[in-house]
Amino acid sequence: MYVRPATAADRAALPAVHTAAVRAFGPEHYDADAVRRWAKPGGRSPADYEPDTDDEHVVVGVRADSVAGFGHLVPIAGEVHAVYVHPDHARHGVGSAVLAELEGYARGRGLDHLSLQSSLNAVGFYERAGYERVGEGESPGGLAVVGMEKGL
Template sequence: MYVRPATRTDRTALAELHTAAVEAFGPDGYAEEQVDEWAGADERSPEDYSVDAAGEHFTVAVRKGAVAGFGHLVLDVQEVHAVYVHPNYARRGVGSALLAELEGYARGHGCTGLALQSSMNAVRFYERAGYEQVGEGESPGGLAVVEMEKEL
């Protein structure tokens, strides 16, 4: 496996992976109707992934020639917006590698800490990576989330 910056040609894979991950892991923290809304496969589009936007950093993990996961960092607000792993590659270090790359990128750009909104099913993943719970909130889509932070 290796991690690299995402490109425009990855966007279709990101959209498909995003939906697959939500459908596979979302039920660990949310009701079926919430997962269906979050997955939003009919509404998700490759254009939703602004891989070349200024101030944002998308990265992908590639395993056996396939995009196994992706991460998204927004530097302006020092926030991890996403770490998603395809169900076929879960629990193999893909998410940890993506998160470590995002943190390294943030450090390299002067960030001293990162924040994120964790879905309920991912809280333990982020805690194992050193993030601490600082509150509860709601995602833009209306899902309950745990607000977390980590000093870099």
Template sequence: MVEIRPARATDGEALVSVHVAAVRELGAAAYESAQVDAWAANKSPDGYPVDVDTAHFVVATRNGAVVGFGHLEFGVDEVQAVYVHPDYARTGVGRALLDHLEKTAQAAGLERLTLLASKNAVGFYERHGWRGLEWVDHESTGAVVLECLRMEKPVGQSFSIE
């Protein structure tokens, strides 16, 4: 069973571990090794907005261990991140995180959300009702560019193919 809870400052090391593992294993299917290295570089336990008023930052846990995280940024109405440790990919963790972020946006009165999907994550978002808008170049750490798909979804739209 997946539990979603607010992230805490003490989750920092677990967030880095999940983030880097997801990028290295899942991102490698869609990007070159130099791009993956840049994407995974310079992650810091204090680099996640767990105590910022404009962010809703949550973790997914199984048996008390952090196995994923999600980040919704208010003001720009954007899902900034949904990352799942590769050991838990395709087990409902990402879906639980995304559903939670979408419900939080709906409760806040938002009408539409956007996000930038990495090439390896586009199918996941499409299965959950997100629509691609345009391919964009996203500058990662070290000025390395990752091609990503800008996507959108009306808040409150329930749609999932799984």
């Protein structure tokens, strides 16, 4: 397994990874309607994973010759926007490797802390990686989320 910057070709796989992860892990903490809205079946495209600015960093975790997960960092905001792992590759270190790469990139950019809005099903993952809860809220899509931060 390895992590590298996402290519245009990789972005074609990201909607399926995202949707599969939401459908597999979302029901642990959200009702069926919330999972359906979050998964956005048929509503995501590779363009949704294009960085909006040059100051964004999107990476993929590759395992068994396929995109197993991805992460998205916005250094100017000091914010991790996403870490998703396909359920076929879950609990094999993909998410941890992706997050570690995003944190290393942030350190290289001179950041001393990161923040994120975690879905309820991912809070334990981020806590194991050293993030601490700083509040609760709602995502723009209406999901309950937990604000988290970590010093680098």
